[in-house]
Amino acid sequence: MPIDAAKALAAEPRTGEITWNHKDVLLYHLGVGAGRPATDPDELRYTLESRLHVLPSFATVAGNGSPGVISGLSMPGVEVDLARVLHGGQTLGVHRPIPPAGTATATGRIAAVYDKGEAAVLVMRTEVADADGPLWTNDAQIFVRGEGGWGGDRGPSARLDPPTGDPDRTVERPVREDQALLYRLCGDWNPLHADPDFAKRAGFERPILHGLCTYGITLKAVVDTLLGGDVTRVRGYSTRFAGVVFPGETLCVRMWREAGRVRVTVGALERDDAPVLADTVVQHS
Numbered sequence: 001m002p003i004d005a006a007k008a009l010a011a012e013p014r015t016g017e018i019t020w021n022h023k024d025v026l027l028y029h030l031g032v033g034a035g036r037p038a039t040d041p042d043e044l045r046y047t048l049e050s051r052l053h054v055l056p057s058f059a060t061v062a063g064n065g066s067p068g069v070i071s072g073l074s075m076p077g078v079e080v081d082l083a084r085v086l087h088g089g090q091t092l093g094v095h096r097p098i099p100p101a102g103t104a105t106a107t108g109r110i111a112a113v114y115d116k117g118e119a120a121v122l123v124m125r126t127e128v129a130d131a132d133g134p135l136w137t138n139d140a141q142i143f144v145r146g147e148g149g150w151g152g153d154r155g156p157s158a159r160l161d162p163p164t165g166d167p168d169r170t171v172e173r174p175v176r177e178d179q180a181l182l183y184r185l186c187g188d189w190n191p192l193h194a195d196p197d198f199a200k201r202a203g204f205e206r207p208i209l210h211g212l213c214t215y216g217i218t219l220k221a222v223v224d225t226l227l228g229g230d231v232t233r234v235r236g237y238s239t240r241f242a243g244v245v246f247p248g249e250t251l252c253v254r255m256w257r258e259a260g261r262v263r264v265t266v267g268a269l270e271r272d273d274a275p276v277l278a279d280t281v282v283q284h285s
Contacts, residue, residue: 003120003147005113007077012229013109014075018063018128021101022049024186028058031183032216033173046220054098056234057216057222060090061127061134061186062098063106068215073142075110078122087211088121088143089158089279091238095134097231104130113183114155120147121155138176141240158240160279163263164227167227172269173217175209177248183213209245211283214276221253222282236283242275243268251276261285 010074018271026047034046045051073080102284111125122142128135141158176182180193189211191198198208227233243249249268256263264280267273 002079002081003113003122003144004077005115005150005152006044006122007251008110008122009077011076011110013107015105016106017103018106019103020058020062020064022063024064025052025054025100028061028186028216029055031179031186032057032213032220033175033179034220041073042224045229049100052100052127053231054100055216055220055231056092056094056098056136056237057212058218059092059094059138060212060215061188062104062128062210064187073096073259075124078110080147084145084147086143086145087140087241089141089238089240090152090215091139091141091236092234093137094234095136096132098135102130102135104128104135112155114154115148115150116143117148118145120144123171128231146154158279160263160281163254165256165257169255171221171225171253171255173221173248173251173253175217175245175247175251179213179247180207180209193227197208204244209247211241211244214241214245214251215232215239217251218253218264218266218277218280219282222255222264226255226257226262227282227284233284234282237281239277239280240265242253245276 029046036041089247106126106128107280108124110122110127112123114121124140124142126138161212184193192202193207193210196206223229223231245268252269252273254265260283262282266277268276
C-alpha cells in the first residue's frame, strides 16, 4: 500500500522557522480580493500598511511555504500519485491575532490517517508559535483517491446538517480573471492554476482558482459583513472544498448567524450556484 499509516503517524514532526512582513500580508489580501473600492476606509485596513490588520486565513500562506497539502505528501510513509490527490478541506484554529510581521516556528506532522474505503484521508497538522506562545493551528485534509480499503479507522464525518431558514446575509463576490495569477504569488505555484494545457491534462476546461483563495475570500466576506470588520473576533474557521471556481466567476456567499459562530455556504452563480464550499463554519467571539 503506498500509504503506510503507522509509519506516517510515527514520523518525527518537521520543524522550521517562518517569517513574514507587511508586504506578504498586503499581497495575500490583494490575492483574496481586498482593495475594491481602493479608497474605501474599510478596505484600507487590508491594503494600507499604516492601518493594517491581518485576515486570519493568512495563516495558510504565512512564510510563503508550500501549502499543507504539498508538505503532507512529502512525509514518511506517504507515496502517492499526485493525480489522485484532492485538497478535501481546511481547518484553522486562531490562538491570538496574527501580527503584520513576525518570526515563528512551524511544526508539521501527519495527525491522522483515515480509511474511507475508496480513498484515504491524511490530516496534515501545522502548529505555529512565536516567542509569546501559540499563534495558530492549521489542519489540511488531504484526500487520496484509490488508496483506502485497508480496514483502518474511518474517522469522523465532516458533513454537517444544512443550515435552516433563510440566510441572514447574502453577498456576491466577483473573482477577477487574473485572481489565480495574483494569488499564486503567495506561494502555491501549482500550474493547475495558471497553465491551460496543464489544466486540460488534469481534466479541467481551463485553470481553476486555488481552493484556499476561495477560503480567504469567504472569510473576508464574513468578517466584513457580520463581524464588523474585526479580524480579531475570529477563533476558528473550517470548510470542505465541494467544487471548483473558475477565475471570472461570481461567488454567492450565504451566511447564517448562530451562537458563537456563522454557518456559510458558497456557490458559483454562473454555473447555477454550483457548490464550492460546504460544511463551512466561522467561530467567533
